[in-house]
Amino acid sequence: SQQGEEDPQALSIQEGENATMNCSYKTSINNLQWYRQNSGRGLVHLILIRSNEREKHSGRLRVTLDTSKKSSSLLITASRAADTASYFCATDITGANSKLTFGKGITLSVRP
Amino acid sequence: EPEVTQTPSHQVTQMGQEVILRCVPISNHLYFYWYRQILGQKVEFLVSFYNNEISEKSEIFDDQFSVERPDGSNFTLKIRSTKLEDSAMYFCASSDIGGRSPLHFGNGTRLTVT
Numbered sequence: 001s002q003q004g005e006e007d008p009q010a011l012s013i014q015e016g017e018n019a020t021m022n023c024s025y026k027t028s029i030n031n032l033q034w035y036r037q038n039s040g041r042g043l044v045h046l047i048l049i050r051s052n053e054r055e056k057h058s059g060r061l062r063v064t065l066d067t068s069k070k071s072s073s074l075l076i077t078a079s080r081a082a083d084t085a086s087y088f089c090a091t092d093i094t095g096a097n098s099k100l101t102f103g104k105g106i107t108l109s110v111r112p
Numbered sequence: 113e114p115e116v117t118q119t120p121s122h123q124v125t126q127m128g129q130e131v132i133l134r135c136v137p138i139s140n141h142l143y144f145y146w147y148r149q150i151l152g153q154k155v156e157f158l159v160s161f162y163n164n165e166i167s168e169k170s171e172i173f174d175d176q177f178s179v180e181r182p183d184g185s186n187f188t189l190k191i192r193s194t195k196l197e198d199s200a201m202y203f204c205a206s207s208d209i210g211g212r213s214p215l216h217f218g219n220g221t222r223l224t225v226t
Contacts, residue, residue: 030212042116042203043155055226090215098143098167098210102155111132 006105012109021075023089030092118218135204145205
């Protein structure tokens with residue numbers, strides 16, 4: 001697998017349901033971040049979780065990080081049609097200077 | 113809220129021509145980046161820039177590419193001798209403390225090489 005690989009690749013749910021997206025990575029990280037991208041637009045930062053944190057909340061978003069399994073999950077509760085977008089995880093790899101490495105992304109469709 | 117701005121939003125060029133993509137990062141940020149995204153695919157790192165020099169670059173960022181911060185506000189990506197496979201969305205981003213903080217992205221420049 002690649003550094004920052006999300007699954008599933010695509011997810012379709014009904015409005016009001018919860019959406020769970022997963023990310024796996026290969027190497028040691030300083031932090032992991034989730035971003036959202038609406039079609040044809042730039043990426044928007046959602047949440048950052050540091051390597052010494054296990055869970056973080058922001059509004060309807062909940063992120064977990066398991067460094068022993070090198071994985072993270074993003075949960076969006078009570079989804080809305082406006083949550084329809086692509087979601088990317090990105091890792092700040094230990095010793096990697098300054099860049100973030102992004103995964104391929106998950107396409108989330110929320111049906112009204 | 114401050115934002116990263118990119119111009120132009122869409123650039124069409126012929127194969128072999130040079131293009132310059134422009135970005136104005138957030139004013140108090142110190143780290144600047146270029147990423148690209150070929151349609152529907154992953155977001156690929158090209159280069160990061162700090163303290164007026166390249167801090168890291170990917171294998172994609174070969175001699176065809178260069179970056180410059182010509183003044184206190186602009187950050188440019190130059191692509192020489194464009195190829196069809198350079199067609200992509202190019203995103204500029206900035207942050208205050210590098211990868212340890214969120215990156216703020218512009219809305220991108222869609223480059224089409226014909």
